[in-house]
Amino acid sequence: MARFRKKIAIDNKLASGFDPVTQADKAAEAAIRKYLTSNFPDHGIIGEEEDDINPDAEFCWIIDPIDGTRAFISGLPGWGTLIGLFHNGIPVAGVMHQPFTGEKYFTTGKEAVLEHAGKTEILRTSPQTQLSGAIMMSTAPELFTGRDAAEFNALTSKVRLVRYGFDCYAYAMVAAGHIEIVMENGLKAFDIAALIPIIERAGGVVTDWQGNSAASGGQVLACANPALHRLALAAIENA
């Protein structure tokens, strides 16, 4: 937060485009890694900005220090810090923290909760089971080309409303019951691992576009409930 909305250096990780990384990303990941290695020396760590440590450990942490660096450098509150925990490769706990708005969406057990403004509330996904009543989000339409675009458009054509521009914050809105669907592709494991258990514990379903585990990233489909998820998968399959 000390670097949010301040003039900071922005490096580009991508030769053929613009994939920004800032000192805020690196410093946040270093701080999280320092805490984890001190407190859980036997655990593995996978993070966006540094090399993996013991990624096949029974317990492995998976970190995206700033998910949504493009939002971060634009002054927008759509980014978040993601920390997930794998147990034998299964995402079992996670947190999405948005320090500007002061929201912390997380799960460590049977329920997912939001801590905000001194209150804690249990999260429940939307009961909407029809695509025609669903609000859908995705980070940006340019991420979909070719066959991916056809499958994305097959779903957007069936929903009530499509919104763009929020990274991990969109998944938090699924968990909290405000929107029903997020569809994205090209994700890394650290973009989604922390969010899977939060949405699942709130009643939702997160898979890839074929209905398999999304824990390793790639094509991701998050839905508010199993009935809506089945309809969304069918729309994609019939694209």
Add this chain to the structure above:
Amino acid sequence: MARFRKKIAIDNKLASGFDPVTQADKAAEAAIRKYLTSNFPDHGIIGEEEDDINPDAEFCWIIDPIDGTRAFISGLPGWGTLIGLFHNGIPVAGVMHQPFTGEKYFTTGKEAVLEHAGKTEILRTSPQTQLSGAIMMSTAPELFTGRDAAEFNALTSKVRLVRYGFDCYAYAMVAAGHIEIVMENGLKAFDIAALIPIIERAGGVVTDWQGNSAASGGQVLACANPALHRLALAAIENA
């Protein structure tokens, strides 16, 4: 705010699509109108949800109670309450208030300011004068079709980064110096009138796509400074 992230009725204003309006929009505008008519009985009022009152008065208020109702019903903090003041048809003062984040961007005189978390800071737009270094935003790419799309894409192809999904909040980011360009079309006067003086007092320029007044809405181009505005207008003209 009492209705944000709560289960509320959503009406559709558009027969051929989805243009949501909620009790939150109507109640907020009614509260603002009540205050204005009590305190400034000679002034005019133009608002999104009710009929115009004396719109040709020397002083006329222009209200969008929730700019970004789609964001509001999606639980997202990209919406805001807009109140502008025209003097003889010229926008001279305005406020953009985002009550969830607690941010108030406004101007009543020579400078534009942000009140947030108990602090007041003077706003200054970005000094970036090159399109290749600029961050550009727009609410949604679907808003541009035909010739409009060609002109929009002519500008997006020249900038560093394009982001979608924030309504009035994007203009506040121009005023605050975090992004450099907003390009939109199909705006109503109440979508932009309050934002024009905020951006102008911070050092920016807001016009239509031909460089004329944007106070009545339509095609809007907001830029961080006059040099960048000239380059953006040229890119649109050469599309």
